Each structure stands twice: as C-alpha cells, then as structure tokens.
Amino acid sequence: MSQPKIRIRGLKKAFGPKVVLDGVDLDVAQGTAMVVIGGSGTGKSVLIKSILGLVTPDSGVIEIDGEDVLKAPPQRARQLRAQIGMLFQNGALFDSLPVWENVCFGLLAQRRLNRRAARDKAVQVLAQVGLGADVAGLSPSELSGGMQKRVGLARAIASEPAIMFFDEPTTGLDPIMGAVIDELIVDCVKRLGSTSIAITHDMASAQRIGDNAAMLYQGRVSWTGPAAELMTCADPVVDQFTHGRAQGPIQMALRK
Amino acid sequence: MNRLLNLVALIGAVALGTVEFIGELSLFALAGLSHIFRPPYYPRLVGKAFLEIGYFSLPVVALTAVFTGMVLALQSYTGFSRFGAESAIASVVVLSVTRELGPVLAGLMVSGRAGAAMAAELGTMRVTDQIDALTTLSTDPMKYLVAPRLLAATIALPLLVVLADILGVLGGYLVATQKLGFSSGTYLISTFTNLKTMDVASGLIKAAVFGFIIALMGCFNGYRSKGGAQGVGTATTAAVVSASILILALDYILTQVLFVK
Numbered sequence: 001m002s003q004p005k006i007r008i009r010g011l012k013k014a015f016g017p018k019v020v021l022d023g024v025d026l027d028v029a030q031g032t033a034m035v036v037i038g039g040s041g042t043g044k045s046v047l048i049k050s051i052l053g054l055v056t057p058d059s060g061v062i063e064i065d066g067e068d069v070l071k072a073p074p075q076r077a078r079q080l081r082a083q084i085g086m087l088f089q090n091g092a093l094f095d096s097l098p099v100w101e102n103v104c105f106g107l108l109a110q111r112r113l114n115r116r117a118a119r120d121k122a123v124q125v126l127a128q129v130g131l132g133a134d135v136a137g138l139s140p141s142e143l144s145g146g147m148q149k150r151v152g153l154a155r156a157i158a159s160e161p162a163i164m165f166f167d168e169p170t171t172g173l174d175p176i177m178g179a180v181i182d183e184l185i186v187d188c189v190k191r192l193g194s195t196s197i198a199i200t201h202d203m204a205s206a207q208r209i210g211d212n213a214a215m216l217y218q219g220r221v222s223w224t225g226p227a228a229e230l231m232t233c234a235d236p237v238v239d240q241f242t243h244g245r246a247q248g249p250i251q252m253a254l255r256k
Numbered sequence: 257m258n259r260l261l262n263l264v265a266l267i268g269a270v271a272l273g274t275v276e277f278i279g280e281l282s283l284f285a286l287a288g289l290s291h292i293f294r295p296p297y298y299p300r301l302v303g304k305a306f307l308e309i310g311y312f313s314l315p316v317v318a319l320t321a322v323f324t325g326m327v328l329a330l331q332s333y334t335g336f337s338r339f340g341a342e343s344a345i346a347s348v349v350v351l352s353v354t355r356e357l358g359p360v361l362a363g364l365m366v367s368g369r370a371g372a373a374m375a376a377e378l379g380t381m382r383v384t385d386q387i388d389a390l391t392t393l394s395t396d397p398m399k400y401l402v403a404p405r406l407l408a409a410t411i412a413l414p415l416l417v418v419l420a421d422i423l424g425v426l427g428g429y430l431v432a433t434q435k436l437g438f439s440s441g442t443y444l445i446s447t448f449t450n451l452k453t454m455d456v457a458s459g460l461i462k463a464a465v466f467g468f469i470i471a472l473m474g475c476f477n478g479y480r481s482k483g484g485a486q487g488v489g490t491a492t493t494a495a496v497v498s499a500s501i502l503i504l505a506l507d508y509i510l511t512q513v514l515f516v517k
Contacts, residue, residue: 054388078394086392092385096377106393111296155393 003066005030005163005195006051011060012219013046020046021057022219028212033189033196035210035227037203037241039250042216044199048165051197053081064163082110085161085194087185089168091152093140099126100136103154110159125154129184146177150184157188164189166198170205182208203242206230215241217250284402284476291396291403301404309370309405309471310412314419316369317362321420324357325349325427333436345438346446349428354455355515358420359413360507363466366413367499371474374405375495378478379488387479402479405471413467414460421459458514465510466503473499 004027011024020043028034036044049055051062053069062069064080072080093102100122107113113121123133129150140148149169156164169185170178182205189196189209200206206213210227215238217223223235230242240248332345378401381387390397425447432438474495481491 049388052388052392054391081392082394084392086389088385088389090384092389094386094389095380105395109393109395 002030004028004063005065006197007061007063007066008047008051009061009063011047011050011057011062013043013050013055013057019219021050021060024060024216024219024221026214026221026224028195028197030195031193032211033186033198033209033227035198035200035206035213036216037200037206037213037230037238038216039241040201043219044216045167047216048086048167048197048199051081052084052086052165053077083162085156085159085164087149087152087156087164087166087169089171091140091148093148093151093155095140097140098136099138099140099143099151102140102151103136103158105155106159112159121158122154125158126151128157128188129154130180145172146174146181149173149177149181153181153184153188157192160192162192162194164192164194164196166196166200166209168200168202169198169209170200170202175204178202178205179208185209203230280480281472281476284479285472287398288402288406288472288475291399292407294399296399298400298404301400302408305405305408306412308373309366309409309467310415313362313366313369313412313416316365317416317420318423320361320365321353321358321423322427324361325353325424325429326431328352328357328424329428329431329436333432342436342438343446345432345436346428346443347450349432350425350447350451351455353424353428354421354451354459356459356507356511358417358424359459359462359466360503362413362416362420362463363470363503364500366409366416366467367470367473367496367503370409371470371499372492372496374471374474375478375481375492376488378475379481379491382479382481383484383487397479402471402475405475406468409467409471410464411467413470414463417459417463421456454514458510461514462507462510465506469502469506470499473502 006026006028008024008026011021012019013021024043024047026034036047038044046055050057051069057070060070064083067076067080069077069080094105097105100119101108103122103125104113104118107121108115108118119136123136126133126135131147131150131154135143135147135151140151143151166185169181173181185198186209198206198209207227207230213225213227213230214221215223215235217237223233223238225233230238233239233242237249240250328349329345332348333342336342336344378387381401387397387401390400429443429447432443433440477491477495477498481487
C-alpha cells in the first residue's frame with residue numbers, strides 16, 4: 001500500500017482526568033474521503049483539531065505526506081497545515097467582514113492576491129458553491145444557515161487545499177439543503193483531487209460524502225471500512241450507532 | 257484536622273491559581289507586544305481599532321472631563337474660601353486634571369466602553385470558532401486580533417487625555433469665571449503659571465500605560481473565554497473590572513515613580 005496522505009498513530013489526549021483520545025490509529029489514503037462517526041463527546045472534533053494544530057495532543061504521531069507535524073519545526077508544521085481547508089460546524093464566518101473577504105481571507109492573509117483580485121476570485125468561488133455575485137457584498141449575518149454553510153465551504157476551497165476537513169457539515173440544515181451541501185462537498189473534493197476527513201452524525205450524509213468510514217468509540221478507532229457498508233456492518237458498536245438503537249454496547253458503556 | 261488540611265489546600269489552590277493567572281497574562285502581554293513589532297503588519301486593523309477606541313470614545317471622555325473640571329472648581333472654591341485661598345483654585349484644577357483626573361477618568365471611561373467591546377467581540381469569536389478559523393487560514397490570531405488593539409489603545413488614550421485635559425480646564429474656567437466671579441485673565445495666568453511640562457507629560461505617560469492595560473485585559477479575557485453566551489458575559493465583566501482596578505493601582509505606582517523623589 002502506498003503512503004497515506006494522513007497517518008495517525010497512538011494519538012492520545014486528555015483534558016484533566018477525562019481521557020478523550022486513547023490511542024487513535026487512522027490512515028487516510030491520498031484522494032479519498034474518510035468519514036469519522038461516533039457519539040457526542042467521543043473526541044471526533046478533538047481528533048481533527050489535533051491535526052489542525054488547534055489542540056496539542058499528549059502523545060502520538062500525526063503524519064501528513066510522511067512528515068510528523070508534531071515533531072516538525074513550527075514553521076514546517078505551519079506549511080504542512082496550510083494545505084488543509086476546514087469547514088466548521090457553524091460556518092465560523094467572520095462577522096466583521098463581508099462575504100467576499102471571508103471567502104478569500106486565506107489568500108489575502110498569505111498575500112497571494114490583492115484586494116481587487118480577491119474580490120473577483122471570491123465571486124468565482126461562490127459560483128462553484130451555487131451562490132451569485134450579489135452575495136459577495138453581504139454580511140454573514142444577512143445569510144441563511146444554508147448559505148452560511150456554502151460560504152464556509154467556499155472559504156475552505158478558495159485556496160484549493162490538498163486536504164479538506166468538514167465538521168458536521170449538515171448539522172442544522174433541512175434534509176434537502178443537507179443533500180445539496182453533501183453534493184457540493186463531493187463535487188469540490190473530486191474536482192480538487194483533495195483528501196478529506198468529515199465528521200458527522202448524519203448516516204445519509206456519511207454515505208454520500210465518504211469513501212471510507214471510521215467509528216470512534218471509547219477513545220479509539222473501533223472499526224474502519226467502506227462508508228457504503230455502514231448500514232449493513234456487523235460490528236455491534238457500528239450497528240447500534242448507525243441504526244440509533246437504544247440497546248447495545250454503547251448504551252452499556254454509558255451506564256458504567 | 258481535616259478542616260485545617262482543607263483550608264491549607266484551599267489556600268494552596270488559590271495561590272497556584274493566582275500564579276498561573278499572572279503567568280498566563282504575562283505571556284499573553286509579551287506575545288501581543290512582540291507581534292506589534294514583527295511583520296506582517298495590519299495597518300487597516302490598527303486604524304479600525306483606533307477609530308473604535310479613540311474617535312468613538314470622544315463624546316463620553318469629553319463630557320466626563322468637562323463636568324469633572326466644573327465640579328472640581330466648585331468644590332475647591334467651597335473648601336478654599338474657608339481659608340481665603342481662592343486664588344489656588346486654578347492651580348488645583350489644572351494640576352488635578354492633567355496629572356490625575358484626565359488620565360484616570362478617561363481610562364475608566366474607555367475601559368467601560370472599548371475594553372468591554374473588545375472582550376465581547378473576541379469572546380464571541382472564540383465561542384463561535386472564528387479564532388480557530390483564523391488559525392486554519394494561516395493567520396496568527398495574536399497578530400491579527402490582539403496586536404492591533406494593543407497598539408491602537410496605547411496611541412489613542414494619550415490623545416483622548418490631551419482632549420480631556422483641555423476640556424477639564426475649560427470646565428473649571430467656565431465655572432470660575434461665570435459663577436464664582438473670577439477674572440478671566442487672572443484665572444488663565446494662574447492656570448498656565450503653575451503648569452509644568454512634566455505635569456502634562458506624566459499624564460500622557462499614564463494614559464499610554466492605561467491604554468495598553470485596557471486593551472490587554474479586554475483581549476486577554478475575551479481570547480480565553482469559553483462556555484457560550486454566559487462565558488462571553490463573564491469575560492466582558494472581568495475585562496472591565498480588572499482593567500479598572502489595574503488603572504487605579506498603576507496610577508498610584510506611576511505617581512510614585514514620576515513625582516516622588
């Protein structure tokens with residue numbers, strides 16, 4: 001097997017006495033989409049925040065293109081992480097900036113475009129997520145939840161990142177808008193040839209956007225396999241989670 | 257015995273918490289300061305913060321200064337007339353305003369207005385993941401959010417204090433000449449005869465320090481806020497209270513350093 005784009009080994013993170021990640025191992029192959037599922041508080045967000053450098057793990061290895069970002073010098077770690085685009089759960093758009101400046105914020109920050117060129121670029125990227133040029137001058141607070149998600153996606157893809165993370169991309173959206181966002185995600189990831197990791201509780205969304213899936217349970221990856229098999233998986237933890245059954249090993253764990 | 261141990265543990269926890277807080281605040285201040293001098297620079301953000309802190313605080317600082325000068329003249333007259341020392345009113349007003357009341361009152365007003373706004377804005381950005389988003393977009397939040405505010409507040413407050421000094425003296429002048437029967441020329445001569453460069457300069461030095469403190473406490477509390485709306489509210493209150501206390505404490509220390517020989 002060729003070297004994975006992202007390789008995680010033995011990742012551990014605790015907040016005080018609470019162990020959130022307890023030795024996570026995960027490989028994400030180049031150009032594939034991985035979906036991470038798991039109950040609330042199982043460390044899915046901590047996992048991607050660790051890769052992004054927003055949380056410092058206690059121990060473990062996080063490799064991007066074979067380089068350990070946790071051991072790399074700060075400058076090199078920043079370069080490795082600069083190839084990651086992120087769609088936050090609530091969009092995390094900057095209230096004080098218009099939509100176009102949100103979309104091209106990263107390009108402006110890296111001095112890759114001047115403001116005039118950035119505005120033109122933002123209009124192009126907004127078109128890729130189905131938004132018109134008239135949205136560019138609006139404030140994020142003037143947009144609906146679905147539009148904010150699209151702008152967040154536009155911001156994530158504006159710099160054409162090699163890696164993309166999606167934190168619960170359909171949360172808070174109606175089923176139709178959720179499907180639209182999923183289609184946009186699949187389209188963007190395929191067009192850019194990116195490697196992606198998505199976190200979701202939405203099984204329909206997981207199967208639409210994922211090639212592979214991983215179940216995070218009790219701080220570890222308890223199962224990995226094709227996303228298409230999520231609903232037919234024989235693993236009792238995955239089976240209970242994907243079908244939303246009250247009875248099963250997850251319930252037992254919660255009762256302890 | 258258990259009670260005693262609990263008490264010792266509590267004292268230890270408070271002491272450790274205090275040391276940790278001071279350490280965090282010091283590191284935050286040093287990081288913010290270092291980012292002011294290291295590229296990339298964000299002049300647009302400095303300008304925007306300057307407008308927020310300086311320009312939009314003009315009315316509240318101006319009103320505070322005028323009324324403080326007026327009250328000071330009235331109260332001084334009440335006290336000094338008992339000893340026949342009315343001629344000292346002009347000196348008392350100008351020295352009090354330039355050395356103490358201008359910088360302290362402007363600092364407290366700006367802390368309540370701009371410091372609270374900074375904490376609320378950064379706190380909201382923190383709890384809505386906007387600060388994390390900055391990091392993922394190759395932007396250092398300390399450089400983008402904190403350094404411009406520290407610089408803008410350190411520049412803006414001395415300028416506000418210049419205005420407060422002028423308006424405070426003007427307030428005293430108006431009351432003295434229009435209500436208390438002082439001659440305009442005599443009052444102005446007495447004002448400027450007793451005013452030394454160091455009186456004004458010390459006030460401006462204090463103002464620069466207070467400006468830095470206001471921005472530091474606003475940014476620090478906002479930056480590390482957590483827990484949603486309640487956390488943002490707590491951060492905002494903490495920013496104003498801590499900045500106000502620090503302003504009053506530092507005012508004493510700076511007065512000691514600048515004037516006591």
